[in-house]
Amino acid sequence: DTEVTQTPKHLVMGMTNKKSLKCEQHMGHRAMYWYKQKAKKPPELMFVYSYEKLSINESVPSRFSPECPNSSLLNLHLHALQPEDSALYLCASSHTQGDTQYFGPGTRLTVL
Amino acid sequence: GQQLNQSPQSMFIQEGEDVSMNCTSSSIFNTWLWYKQDPGEGPVLLIALYKAGELTSNGRLTAQFGITRKDSFLNISASIPSDVGIYFCAGQLGNQFYFGTGTSLTVIP
Numbered sequence: 001d002t003e004v005t006q007t008p009k010h011l012v013m014g015m016t017n018k019k020s021l022k023c024e025q026h027m028g029h030r031a032m033y034w035y036k037q038k039a040k041k042p043p044e045l046m047f048v049y050s051y052e053k054l055s056i057n058e059s060v061p062s063r064f065s066p067e068c069p070n071s072s073l074l075n076l077h078l079h080a081l082q083p084e085d086s087a088l089y090l091c092a093s094s095h096t097q098g099d100t101q102y103f104g105p106g107t108r109l110t111v112l
Numbered sequence: 113g114q115q116l117n118q119s120p121q122s123m124f125i126q127e128g129e130d131v132s133m134n135c136t137s138s139s140i141f142n143t144w145l146w147y148k149q150d151p152g153e154g155p156v157l158l159i160a161l162y163k164a165g166e167l168t169s170n171g172r173l174t175a176q177f178g179i180t181r182k183d184s185f186l187n188i189s190a191s192i193p194s195d196v197g198i199y200f201c202a203g204q205l206g207n208q209f210y211f212g213t214g215t216s217l218t219v220i221p
Binding site: 004006040041042043045048055056088090092097098100101102103104105106108 | 143145147152153154155156157160198200202204206207208209211212213214216
């Protein structure tokens with residue numbers, strides 16, 4: 001089983017809203033990732049968690065706040081986003097950091 | 113970040129034709145991955161390569177880890193309409209993967 005699940009599939013939010021994206025995997029992976037992807041572009045790394053600790057933050061604005069409550073779950077809390085933050089947000093996991101990554105189906109986020 | 117160049121940027125081919133694409137970099141990578149992404153979906157892992165010179169197949173797909181470790185190649189034989197999508201390579205350096213710019217494939221029935 002190489003499944004990573006993400007909810008919701010689609011999200012529309014205003015610039016003053018607070019929302020969260022969720023990601024889950026049950027493969028026993030100890031590294032989890034958040035990526036942002038614009039249309040026809042490669043995924044851009046945002047955050048990496050390794051053994052539930054934040055390992056990499058690619059200078060992401062503080063309006064994006066990641067959280068890893070346990071080894072199976074990864075959240076991305078969103079607050080005061082801008083329209084340019086509209087994108088496909090992808091979660092991925094790997095056995096450990098630097099190993100082959102498996103992606104979830106993504107959350108299509110639209111900020112109005 | 114690391115720069116991985118994929119070529120071609122886009123391809124329009126007839127159903128049944130073979131496809132070749134590649135990914136090159138100025139850096140040496142330890143692992144190469146190939147993903148396919150359908151519109152609005154997450155990338156799906158096609159093939160993983162872990163050793164220089166390695167040649168691995170997955171059905172009609174064949175990928176190779178370049179001997180210099182700076183490049184990788186993906187071939188698709190006898191293309192079918194469901195091969196349509198964007199193909200991304202990813203190279204591993206240290207504890208991170210870096211993605212290529214993508215090759216958009218259109219298959220004309």
